[in-house]
Amino acid sequence: MKFPFLAQRLFNTPLAITPGKAEVIMAALAERMGIAQMQRSVSMMDDDDYDYTGPGDNPRTGYDVVAGTAIVPVAGTLVQKLGTLRPYSGMTGYDGIRQNFLTALADPKVKAIVLDVDSPGGEVAGCFDLVDTIYKARGTKPVRAILNEAAYSAAYAIASAADSIYVPRTGGTGSIGVIWMHMDWSKALDAAGFKVTFVTYGDSKADGHPEIELSPEAYARFKAQIDSMGELFVETVARNRDIPASQVRATQAATYMGAAGVSQGLADGVMAPDAAFRALLADIN
Template sequence: MADPYTPDSQQPAEPQPRPNAAGREPNWERAALERIALAAIHEQRAARRWKIFFRFAFLAMWLLIFFGIFSVSHETPVATGRHTALISLEGEIAADGNANAKDIDRSLRRAFADDDTAGVVLYINSPGGSPVQAGIINAEIRRLRKKYPAKPLYVVVGDMCASGGYYVAAAADKIYVDRASIVGSIGVLMDGFGFTGLMDKLGIQRRLHTAGANKGFYDPFSPDTPAMDAHAQDMLDQIHQQFIDAVKQGRGARLHETPDMFSGLFWTGEKSVALGLADGFGDTGYVAREVIKAPDIVDYTEKEGISDRIARKFGAAVGAGAVHALVMGGWKLH
């Protein structure tokens, strides 16, 4: 007879869970509820993390705006006694760019108004740009030279002083260049594109409705006409003559005029001196030291603050979007 306590003894088997009629394990409802609860917890944690992130981002944005509003954007140069005032005009001359008439003119006024300023150097490294902005700066230079006759203004050219850049430079007492600088390009252009041929090939029809016979003037998707070309050329010629008059007024008898001087060509700094477009060779340090006789240089260039940059970019984006929706291209002294 077998021992009832040995492994071979017969023991009643424990009941095993059996699937129900639907094939699910017992207590499946509880397991499903637990999974749902865990998923909800994870979702709540993720939502809290994103909420914290956005709060910090919002705070950072407001701190940036606060800093921009209350930051000093127009620093006054530190007085150093008798000195040469420096203003830099670099890049394209445009109302929405760093080289704009408002900032350059304000820098010029501050430089001239300083009692310790012995002379002003306007450093130009620009391919040109807006004839309006260049003309405003040219006029302000002439006004300040008349108001402060004892304080000369000299232009020092970097790599390039072309077109609108030279429009500005022509108002100076003298212009100094490097022998390899690019100088000149006294001309005006109006650029854009026409897509009518491509549209015909693609079978695209332009639907333009205007109130006013010339409201769609030079629409890039419509063909131009001889009348449009004549009107545009007339405006170009007018602006070109304004440019020529400013150069002749500023340079006077120093110009050795040639047939192609006002044709839009440009020359090296060495050739520009020979043509009377410039007066000599030298950099900023040379002019301050040897010409103005005030080697200490103080930079009066307008420093743009964050708030100014945000406001200008926003305004420029709104304005440019409206303008370019009507006209692609524009007038440039390039």
């Protein structure tokens, strides 16, 4: 089932996603699932019936080739492993993006690669390894990120690894930050007449579980981890975009529309997606 999968992906895990998108997902879960259902979801997370397979006419090709250019989709919520080469059910997997990128890189028919990006971001897990893979391939073939319309958070990290980034007038860049949400069900469980007792080995073993309140000590430890991930994000973007880390850090995870992102050094130009694609074709032909 889809909701346990979403709950597992959303709560108690570091995310590089815009807060607004996270709130939308949380609202959808809250509306459709009561506390009892949430409890059931937790017990099913390792044995749900979510369809991971997804559609695909050619299982070996997750991108289209137009005039010698591979168009690699980076769309919807980004997750570490989806098991498909193309976006599916509103998500794209880092596993699919990596496979598509490396296949296009080795494909003799492909002269250039476009990262076709429209995403609010997603999971931290797996994101920066993918970013490094794209960054290290610079110089092999032209790689251009064309936003259609936005690249926020984890999606921006991926876009920043390209040789250049083009954003439309109403598109967006930024949200260079990390968020972690702790869902506290303890009061709802009390109201429902349930009491959960954890028997653990290790004082911190149960930290972060939604059935108990988050202690100050646990919060401090998780905050330190989030700060470390945030600094990795800042340093990665600074390297990719060749701008000072202090300049990236000063954005404080803000988002920028169109030309405002260019002025921050987060994009190279304002251009509609079709115009950006034609410009790339002119460059390689």
